[in-house]
Amino acid sequence: MQFKKEIAEAIKETLKQFKVKTDKTKIEAELKPPPAPALGDFAFPCFSLAKSFKKNPTDIAKLLRDAIRKTKNFDKIDASGPYLNFFIEKTRLAAETIKQVLKEKQKYGRGQNKIGRVMIEFPSPNTNKPLHLGHLRNMAIGESVARLLEATDNKVIRANLNNDRGVHICKSMLAYQKFGRNKKPDKKTDHFVGDYYVRFAKELEKNSKLQDETQALLVKWENGDKKTIALWKKMTAWAIDGFKETYKTFGIKHDITYFESSLYDKGRNIVNDGLKKGVFQKRADGAILIDLTKDGLDEKILLRADGTAVYITQDLYLAKLKNDKFNLDGSIYVVGSEQEYHFKVLFLILRKLGFKFAKNLKHLSYGMVMLPEGRMKSREGTVVDADDLIEEVRQLAEKELTKRYHLPTKELKSRGLKIALAAIKYHFLRPDVGKTITFNPKESISFDGNTGPYILYAYARAGSIIKKSNRRIAVLKIFSVNQEERNLINKISELPQTVLAGAREYNSAPIANYVFDLAQIFNAFYHQCPVIGSDNESLRLNLTNAFRQTLKNALYLLGIETIEEM
RNA sequence: GUCCUCGUAGUUUAACGGAUAGAACACCAGCCUUCUAAGCUGGAUACGAAGGUUCGACUCCUUCCGGGGACACCA
Numbered sequence: 001m002q003f004k005k006e007i008a009e010a011i012k013e014t015l016k017q018f019k020v021k022t023d024k025t026k027i028e029a030e031l032k033p034p035p036a037p038a039l040g041d042f043a044f045p046c047f048s049l050a051k052s053f054k055k056n057p058t059d060i061a062k063l064l065r066d067a068i069r070k071t072k073n074f075d076k077i078d079a080s081g082p083y084l085n086f087f088i089e090k091t092r093l094a095a096e097t098i099k100q101v102l103k104e105k106q107k108y109g110r111g112q113n114k115i116g117r118v119m120i121e122f123p124s125p126n127t128n129k130p131l132h133l134g135h136l137r138n139m140a141i142g143e144s145v146a147r148l149l150e151a152t153d154n155k156v157i158r159a160n161l162n163n164d165r166g167v168h169i170c171k172s173m174l175a176y177q178k179f180g181r182n183k184k185p186d187k188k189t190d191h192f193v194g195d196y197y198v199r200f201a202k203e204l205e206k207n208s209k210l211q212d213e214t215q216a217l218l219v220k221w222e223n224g225d226k227k228t229i230a231l232w233k234k235m236t237a238w239a240i241d242g243f244k245e246t247y248k249t250f251g252i253k254h255d256i257t258y259f260e261s262s263l264y265d266k267g268r269n270i271v272n273d274g275l276k277k278g279v280f281q282k283r284a285d286g287a288i289l290i291d292l293t294k295d296g297l298d299e300k301i302l303l304r305a306d307g308t309a310v311y312i313t314q315d316l317y318l319a320k321l322k323n324d325k326f327n328l329d330g331s332i333y334v335v336g337s338e339q340e341y342h343f344k345v346l347f348l349i350l351r352k353l354g355f356k357f358a359k360n361l362k363h364l365s366y367g368m369v370m371l372p373e374g375r376m377k378s379r380e381g382t383v384v385d386a387d388d389l390i391e392e393v394r395q396l397a398e399k400e401l402t403k404r405y406h407l408p409t410k411e412l413k414s415r416g417l418k419i420a421l422a423a424i425k426y427h428f429l430r431p432d433v434g435k436t437i438t439f440n441p442k443e444s445i446s447f448d449g450n451t452g453p454y455i456l457y458a459y460a461r462a463g464s465i466i467k468k469s470n471r472r473i474a475v476l477k478i479f480s481v482n483q484e485e486r487n488l489i490n491k492i493s494e495l496p497q498t499v500l501a502g503a504r505e506y507n508s509a510p511i512a513n514y515v516f517d518l519a520q521i522f523n524a525f526y527h528q529c530p531v532i533g534s535d536n537e538s539l540r541l542n543l544t545n546a547f548r549q550t551l552k553n554a555l556y557l558l559g560i561e562t563i564e565e566m
Numbered sequence: 567g568u569c570c571u572c573g574u575a576g577u578u579u580a581a582c583g584g585a586u587a588g589a590a591c592a593c594c595a596g597c598c599u600u601c602u603a604a605g606c607u608g609g610a611u612a613c614g615a616a617g618g619u620u621c622g623a624c625u626c627c628u629u630c631c632g633g634g635g636a637c638a639c640c641a
Contacts, residue, residue: 029582030582032582034585035585035586035588036585036586039585043585045584045585047583047584047621047622050621056621057621080585081585082584082585082621083584083585126641163641165641166640166641167640167641168640168641169641260641287639289639296568296569297569297637298568298637300638301638301639302639303639304639305639306639308639310638310639310640310641311638311640311641336635337570337571337634337635337636338634338635338636339636339641340570340571340635340636341569341570341635341636341637342636342641344570365571367571367572367634367635368634368635370634375634397604400604404602404604419604430578430579430580431578431579432579432580434571434572435571435572435579436571436572436633436634436635437578438578440577440578444578446590446591446604447604448590448591448604448605449589449590449591449604450578450579450589450590450591451590451591451604453604454590454604454605456604457602457604457605458605460602460604461601461602461605462601464601464602465601466601467601468601469601501582509580513579513580513581513589516589516590517588517589520589520590523605523606524606524607526601526605526606527597527605527606527607528606530600530601531601532601533600533601544601565602566602566604
């Protein structure tokens with residue numbers, strides 16, 4: 001922001017007079033809006049100068065104020081306690097901000113936080129049951145962080161890993177084999193597969209021998225038994241086809257998809273190399289392990305005594321594979337916090353093996369999604385299904401729309417879906433990424449207050465103003481700026497710094513909070529300041545346009561689409 | 567047992583170590599002949615406990631209490 005630079009320059013020059021050396025960018029970073037607008041536009045805290053001045057911050061603020069007043073021409077400078085508060089002429093502040101937004105359009109808010117080529121992996125589901133609430137949070141986070149990185153000058157590669165082998169897959173397979181009678185799916189195909197996973201758990205209660213049968217089935221699968229492979233192929237295809245539909249509805253696409261079934265066996269070379277290098281050890285029975293007790297972790301098995309691979313073996317391989325293929329500067333795994341230990345171990349091993357890319361790896365850990373009753377258990381069927389939730393919220397949105405309009409079915413469906421997705425995505429992105437969420441069905445699908453629909457509504461209302469103005473091209477003329485207008489302008493001007501903060505922390509929550517503040521401030525403006533026909537129509541119309549652009553850009557970073565009418 | 571995380575109004579939550587801890591839901595009272603009331607305005611209520619570091623702590627450190635997670639030759 002230009003004003004910050006101006007102020008920082010003035011402070012720096014003034015400090016020079018006092019023989020205090022400082023960095024301009026450091027000063028710029030310290031400048032921030034005061035808690036109340038009446039205090040000014042930018043505040044400079046004087047605490048850090050106490051040592052060099054050998055005075056208390058309150059006196060320093062006064063000193064600096066007088067010195068700057070002599071040389072520089074600001075609208076107003078105040079020393080308020082330990083803070084030096086700057087006022088920028090309101091019409092200038094307004095004009096610059098609005099012009100910048102309208103000029104940069106969809107690029108407004110973008111910044112520089114270059115990492116380079118970054119892969120982000122999500123949601124990496126198991127192919128034995130449909131996606132659930134946890135995956136919704138995962139996908140919302142993954143897509144949003146991907147967009148944040150793209151908006152800050154990075155090339156992003158979206159990846160997905162299908163966990164399509166193992167005992168859990170064999171459970172659904174076994175149940176289908178025994179009770180499915182070659183039935184074709186009569187519902188969304190991943191749901192159909194999931195039913196057999198639940199069925200297995202139920203049957204297991206009656207007959208504990210089924211557990212051994214799944215193990216036997218896994219051995220058959222690993223030995224390439226034709227019938228087993230055919231069944232596996234059929235069922236994983238059903239699961240994955242179902243996922244694809246959900247991804248499409250949700251609005252995510254992957255650039256590359258990996259399959260555990262073709263990776264799980266390939267980490268051996270890495271493990272054997274590590275053994276040669278002396279990073280790993282061989283146990284008496286032949287198993288290969290690494291002792292991480294000196295690093296505060298435990299021992300970890302990397303290959304079983306019989307030479308078969310374990311979960312982490314393929315992760316070692318996949319990490320290398322990704323890097324070899326894409327030459328990555330960063331690689332992010334969007335995976336729940338329950339796997340923090342696993343990734344700590346994985347990254348440490350890769351570092352010990354001497355892989356340069358190991359320092360670029362990041363586990364983007366997010367908190368679990370719980371139900372009021374406790375943890376979701378897919379085996380017990382207490383999961384809230386992703387597709388079902390989207391559908392349920394969509395129907396609620398359609399109901400609201402029907403109250404207001406008579407829309408053609410197609411339009412009703414499409415608008416209803418966008419509103420539902422806004423509600424869901426916003427709900428999952430708003431809380432800090434690391435926090436556990438308790439999903440309360442009643443509150444979580446609310447459309448009032450701090451929710452996705454509230455924000456879309458503000459956007460639609462602003463659009464209504466633009467439409468009623470007949471989209472006349474208004475040359476920006478500013479005569480005066482009142483409190484509501486100024487609040488909105490200030491908030492609009494904060495998008496770039498918010499995007500940077502979010503990108504640096506791989507966290508969309510600051511954007512979500514920003515979007516709500518922005519919508520709320522607009523709503524206050526909307527009620528207080530009539531646009532069309534007002535004396536200040538030029539400013540207000542342009543401001544409304546700038547608001548729409550800013551909100552749209554911010555929502556895009558959350559993966560949320562706007563709608564023109566609501 | 568060890569480690570990681572989170573504790574802010576009744577509920578869901580916000581706050582680079584800095585000014586009066588900010589919202590939303592729910593509750594109460596108002597506002598639709600004016601650009602969409604999924605809205606706006608006003609109202610009561612909160613930093614788990616105790617120490618410490620600091621000019622200054624919701625934020626950092628220690629201990630305790632409470633919730634969640636992990637420490638598989640499961641994925």
